[in-house]
Amino acid sequence: MGKVRVANFTVSIDGFSSGLNQRMDEPFGDNTEGLHAWYESAMVERDSGRGGPEADQLQRFHEQAGATIMGRNMFGPHRGPWADESWTGWWGDNPPYHHDTFILTHHERPSVTMEGGTTFHFTSAPIDVVLDRAKESAGDQDVIIGGGASTVRQYLLAGLIDELDLGVSPILIREGERLLTDDVAAALREFQVVKSYPIGNATFYNLSR
Amino acid sequence: MGKVRVANFTVSIDGFSSGLNQRMDEPFGDNTEGLHAWYESAMVERDSGRGGPEADQLQRFHEQAGATIMGRNMFGPHRGPWADESWTGWWGDNPPYHHDTFILTHHERPSVTMEGGTTFHFTSAPIDVVLDRAKESAGDQDVIIGGGASTVRQYLLAGLIDELDLGVSPILIREGERLLTDDVAAALREFQVVKSYPIGNATFYNLSR
Numbered sequence: 001m002g003k004v005r006v007a008n009f010t011v012s013i014d015g016f017s018s019g020l021n022q023r024m025d026e027p028f029g030d031n032t033e034g035l036h037a038w039y040e041s042a043m044v045e046r047d048s049g050r051g052g053p054e055a056d057q058l059q060r061f062h063e064q065a066g067a068t069i070m071g072r073n074m075f076g077p078h079r080g081p082w083a084d085e086s087w088t089g090w091w092g093d094n095p096p097y098h099h100d101t102f103i104l105t106h107h108e109r110p111s112v113t114m115e116g117g118t119t120f121h122f123t124s125a126p127i128d129v130v131l132d133r134a135k136e137s138a139g140d141q142d143v144i145i146g147g148g149a150s151t152v153r154q155y156l157l158a159g160l161i162d163e164l165d166l167g168v169s170p171i172l173i174r175e176g177e178r179l180l181t182d183d184v185a186a187a188l189r190e191f192q193v194v195k196s197y198p199i200g201n202a203t204f205y206n207l208s209r
Numbered sequence: 210m211g212k213v214r215v216a217n218f219t220v221s222i223d224g225f226s227s228g229l230n231q232r233m234d235e236p237f238g239d240n241t242e243g244l245h246a247w248y249e250s251a252m253v254e255r256d257s258g259r260g261g262p263e264a265d266q267l268q269r270f271h272e273q274a275g276a277t278i279m280g281r282n283m284f285g286p287h288r289g290p291w292a293d294e295s296w297t298g299w300w301g302d303n304p305p306y307h308h309d310t311f312i313l314t315h316h317e318r319p320s321v322t323m324e325g326g327t328t329f330h331f332t333s334a335p336i337d338v339v340l341d342r343a344k345e346s347a348g349d350q351d352v353i354i355g356g357g358a359s360t361v362r363q364y365l366l367a368g369l370i371d372e373l374d375l376g377v378s379p380i381l382i383r384e385g386e387r388l389l390t391d392d393v394a395a396a397l398r399e400f401q402v403v404k405s406y407p408i409g410n411a412t413f414y415n416l417s418r
Contacts, residue, residue: 168377172416174395185383188383193380201405
């Protein structure tokens with residue numbers, strides 16, 4: 001049985017994972033330049049073949065993930081009913097998931113199978129029901145709660161997450177969506193900080209039950 | 210003319226600088242063990258004579274500081290009128306300030322001069338008036354806004370701080386007092402992240418106008 005994990009979730013020094021005004025050319029909104037700069041460092045490290053914590057992090061992320069759940073705002077910038085169903089995410093024809101990926105939305109639409117094995121499922125079911133479907137799909141691999149903050153907060157508050165890899169990047173977003181709001185911080189009472197480690201210019205914390 | 214600086218201010222991963230239930234044997238309250246563990250690493254480093262960022266940080270802190278301002282909750286665990294005036298802080302007979310140190314309080318009492326040159330002044334004046342007095346005392350050295358979070362937030366919101374050294378320690382406090390509340394984060398619009406650097410097990414961020 002795999003774990004339910006939040007992997008590679010990144011916030012700013014002031015605790016935001018996205019800024020205001022999410023839009024087509026700024027998927028994370030205002031003041032988010034550099035939020036995921038660590039990821040490029042990690043890919044360079046991995047591609048160098050030298051190994052190290054960056055490579056390990058990416059390898060674990062990709063090899064142990066068997067299904068992903070994300071909020072609709074992570075899937076796209078649209079709100080409300082789908083104007084059309086041509087939008088299939090920010091990631092092009094071959095998204096980096098390669099497994100069943102569940103989009104939490106009030107507006108269901110038919111599943112879409114992409115190149116590379118990613119299938120997007122659009123569901124308005126309760127989050128625990130979606131998690132059960134994702135676990136079934138993942139088998140003995142992990143279910144990744146991808147984001148955004150609102151989705152991760154819901155799963156943390158429901159006590160459904162086993163482990164959280166949280167990165168802090170050296171930027172200020174100033175206004176936006178927080179991950180660790182007061183209610184969520186209080187709900188972390190069963191979590192311990194297992195380790196902290198740098199990746200690129202970010203500091204990561206592994207929080208686990 | 211010196212700067213107005215917040216130096217060595219430390220928060221948890223979830224953004225708190227103190228927990229619930231501040232008390233005599235837990236000056237920072239519940240779940241704060243390890244919050245300032247980096248400071249011991251820095252002192253070991255300094256005392257080794259090898260130099261390095263830890264030593265630089267402490268040296269700058271001590272050599273450039275000409276006056277300090279702190280809230281009453283940083284001075285002691287008491288609330289309301291002083292039951293007696295025997296309490297002279299957490300730091301023993303020779304506090305680590307060695308200069309005029311202003312305590313913001315609704316309950317004034319006579320100034321107290323300690324060994325080593327620290328004089329505690331108790332004032333109910335507005336924060337900008339206290340800052341003017343501190344600047345006069347500091348001369349061309351810096352005024353340090355010491356804490357706690359409430360005091361630093363007030364000065365940040367008033368636009369009176371030039372520079373902030375903020376450390377994040379790898380602990381979860383879960384409930385307590387936040388530094389970067391939404392209003393304060395929004396008020397940082399003139400600040401840039403100048404650098405980030407590890408000290409002991411903490412990651413520090415230098416934020417400056």
